[in-house]
Amino acid sequence: MTMRTRGEKIFGIFNAILLTAIAMVCIYPFIYILAVSLSDAKSVNMGAVWLLPKGINLNSYSQIVHKEGIWTAYLNSFFYMFMGTAVSMALTTLGAYALSKKRLVGHRFLNLFVVFTMWFNAGMIPMYLNFKNMGMLDNRWAIIFGFAINTYNFVILRTYFANVPQALEEAAKIDGASDFKVLLKIYLPLAVPSLATVALFYAVERWNSYFWPMILLKSDSKIPLQVVLKKMVVDMSSRMDSLNYGRDMTGTSEDGFIYSTMVIAMIPMLILYPFIQRYFVKGVMVGSVKG
Amino acid sequence: MKKLSETKEKRSNLSKRIWADRQLYFMLIPFLLFYVIFVYKPMWGLQVAFKDYNIFKGMSGSPWVGFENFKTIFGNPYFFRILRNTLLISTYSLIFSFPMPIILALLLNEVRIRKFKSLVQTCTYLPYFISTVVVAGMVTSFLAPSTGMVNLILAKLGFEKIYFLSKPEYFRTIFITQGIWQNAGYSSIVYIAALGGIDMELYDAAMVDGCGRWKQTLHVTLPGLLPTIVTLFIISVGNILNVGYEKIILLYQPATYETADVISTYVYRLGVEQANYGVSTAMGLFNSVVGFVFVYAANKISNKINGMGLW
Numbered sequence: 001m002t003m004r005t006r007g008e009k010i011f012g013i014f015n016a017i018l019l020t021a022i023a024m025v026c027i028y029p030f031i032y033i034l035a036v037s038l039s040d041a042k043s044v045n046m047g048a049v050w051l052l053p054k055g056i057n058l059n060s061y062s063q064i065v066h067k068e069g070i071w072t073a074y075l076n077s078f079f080y081m082f083m084g085t086a087v088s089m090a091l092t093t094l095g096a097y098a099l100s101k102k103r104l105v106g107h108r109f110l111n112l113f114v115v116f117t118m119w120f121n122a123g124m125i126p127m128y129l130n131f132k133n134m135g136m137l138d139n140r141w142a143i144i145f146g147f148a149i150n151t152y153n154f155v156i157l158r159t160y161f162a163n164v165p166q167a168l169e170e171a172a173k174i175d176g177a178s179d180f181k182v183l184l185k186i187y188l189p190l191a192v193p194s195l196a197t198v199a200l201f202y203a204v205e206r207w208n209s210y211f212w213p214m215i216l217l218k219s220d221s222k223i224p225l226q227v228v229l230k231k232m233v234v235d236m237s238s239r240m241d242s243l244n245y246g247r248d249m250t251g252t253s254e255d256g257f258i259y260s261t262m263v264i265a266m267i268p269m270l271i272l273y274p275f276i277q278r279y280f281v282k283g284v285m286v287g288s289v290k291g
Numbered sequence: 292m293k294k295l296s297e298t299k300e301k302r303s304n305l306s307k308r309i310w311a312d313r314q315l316y317f318m319l320i321p322f323l324l325f326y327v328i329f330v331y332k333p334m335w336g337l338q339v340a341f342k343d344y345n346i347f348k349g350m351s352g353s354p355w356v357g358f359e360n361f362k363t364i365f366g367n368p369y370f371f372r373i374l375r376n377t378l379l380i381s382t383y384s385l386i387f388s389f390p391m392p393i394i395l396a397l398l399l400n401e402v403r404i405r406k407f408k409s410l411v412q413t414c415t416y417l418p419y420f421i422s423t424v425v426v427a428g429m430v431t432s433f434l435a436p437s438t439g440m441v442n443l444i445l446a447k448l449g450f451e452k453i454y455f456l457s458k459p460e461y462f463r464t465i466f467i468t469q470g471i472w473q474n475a476g477y478s479s480i481v482y483i484a485a486l487g488g489i490d491m492e493l494y495d496a497a498m499v500d501g502c503g504r505w506k507q508t509l510h511v512t513l514p515g516l517l518p519t520i521v522t523l524f525i526i527s528v529g530n531i532l533n534v535g536y537e538k539i540i541l542l543y544q545p546a547t548y549e550t551a552d553v554i555s556t557y558v559y560r561l562g563v564e565q566a567n568y569g570v571s572t573a574m575g576l577f578n579s580v581v582g583f584v585f586v587y588a589a590n591k592i593s594n595k596i597n598g599m600g601l602w
Contacts (some may be wrong), residue, residue: 003502005503007503007505008504011401011504012403015401015402016402016407018398019398019399019402019407022411022415023410023411023414024415025472026415026418026472026476027417029429030417033429090321091321091322091325094318094319095319095322095323097315097318098315098316098318100584101312101315102325103308103312104315104316105305105308105312111321111325113323113326117330117331119583119587120579120583121333121334121338121579122330122333122334122337123333123337123558123576123578124555125339125562125568126333126336126337126572127329127570128563128566129333129350129572130329130332130333130336133336133349133350144375145329146315146329149326178314179314179315179318180314180318183318204420207422208422208423208424209422210423210424210537211537211540215503226424229428230424230427230541232428233424233427233428233431233541234520234541249530250522255432258432260430262428265422265424265425266421266422266425269420269421269422271543272420273417273420276420277413277416280416280480281585291311
C-alpha cells in the first residue's frame, strides 16, 4: 500500500458520497411505495409521506385480501412461476445436455438451428396467429409451453455441460450407465450452481412477464398479477387524463390500493433477491462468454 | 470396388454412431419440438405479410398479394414517425444509457472498503429484478399531476405542476431515465468482472513508474476495459431497432404517440388490437429483417476487431 496523495483522499470521499447517493436513488422508490401503501389516504393526499408511513393503516392491504380478483391473480402468478420454471428447466436441461456432446451426429446443425432463433424470430403477430390457429388463446398451457425455453439460458447450461471432463462420462459408460443415468447421477449434481442460476433466471422472467399473458389470456380466472397490475396502472393514468391537474384526485385510497398491489407483486422477487444476487453474477459471466 | 465398400462402411459407421446415441436424440425430442412448434412454425406464418389475410380463409386459403402490404406501410403517413422514434430512442439510449454502467463500475473499482462496495452493488442491482409493470407504475405515480412526488417538489419550489406523461417533449427523457435506473447497476456486472480480470502486475508496474491512481485508471484500467466496451457497444448498435416496446406500451398514451410510438408498438396496435394481420406482419418482418442485418453486421465487426462477439 502506498501513501495516498491529498487529491486521492478527496476523491475517495467524493466517490463515497456519490455512490451512496446512487445507491439511495436506486432503493428510494421502494421505500416510498412501501410507506405510501401503509399510510392513510389523507396524509398521502397532503403530500406528507416521504420516507416513513404516516397515519399507519392496513386498509389497502385488507382491500387486497377481500378483492377476489387479486388473490386469484396472485395464485395464478405462482402457478406460472413454479410450473413454468419446472417445465423450462426440464426442457432446457435435456436439450443443453444432448447438444453439449460434440460426438453427436448433427450437433453442429442442431446447435445452429437453436441459436439462430436468438437473432431472428417471426415477431409478435405471426407468434400470436400461431397460438390462435392452434386454439391456444386463453389457455394456461400456452404460457407454460409457448415460452418454455430461453435460448440464452440454454447456452449457459450447454457451456457448463461442455466443460465437464469427458473422463467422468466415459468411466460411467464403462460401468454400463445409460445416457439418462449419466445425466442424472453425474452431470446434474455437478451442475447445481449453474442449474440454480438458470432456474432463478427463469423464475424472475416468469414472475415478471406481462406482455404475452396480457395478449393470450382473456379470462379473469387465468391472468397473472402483472396483467391485473398493468390494467390498474393504465387505468390510473387514463383516469388522470380526464382531470385537471390542479385538482386533487378523488378516491386516493385507490392509489394506496395500487401501491400495496405493487408491494405484494414485488415480495416474491425481494425474497429471492439474496439468492439471485449470489448466482446471477456468475450466470451473467458464463452467459457473456462466447456460446 | 474398394471405394464403394469404404463408403458403405462409413455409412454403417454413421448409423452405428447415431444408434449409440439414441438416448441423447430421445432427450432432444421435447426440446426441439418447442422450437419447431413455437419458434419456427410462426416463421412459416410470415407469409401473411404477402397475403390479404382473412381469418375465415386461414393461412393457406388467403390470396397472395405480393408486396401490396409493404406498399401500404411505406405509404403510411405514420411510417416516418415510428421509424424516426425508433431510431431516436435507440440513439439516445446509446448516448446516455450506455456509458452509465461503465462509470459505475469505475467508481466501484476505486472503493477500498469491501462491505461498502457490496452494499452499493446490492442496492444498484435491485431495480433490474422488478417487473416492467411495477416500474411503469412507479413512474406513473411519481409523475402523477396532483399527488406525484415530482410535482409535489415542483409545487414546493414554487413551480407550476406539469403532467409529464401527457407531454410528448418529456417522453424520451422519462423513458431513458427509467431505463438507466433499472439497468445501469445490473449492466455494470460485466464491467466489474472485466476489471477483476486486469493483471495486478500492470498496476504494480505503473506504480513503479510513478503513476498515481488517476494515471493508473487512464493507462491501465481503461485499456483493460476497452475490449468489453467495444464488444458491448457494437452489440448495442446492432440492436438499434429492438426498442423495449413492452415498457413503452405501459408509459405512452395517445397524447405522446408523436414521440413515443415506435415500430413494435405500432405493430402491436395494428395487429393485436385492430386485427390487421397482413400489414402488421409485414411491418414486423421489415423490422426483423433490417434488425437482423444490423445485428449480423455488428457481430462480424466485433469478431474482426477483438475476436469476441455473441457467437
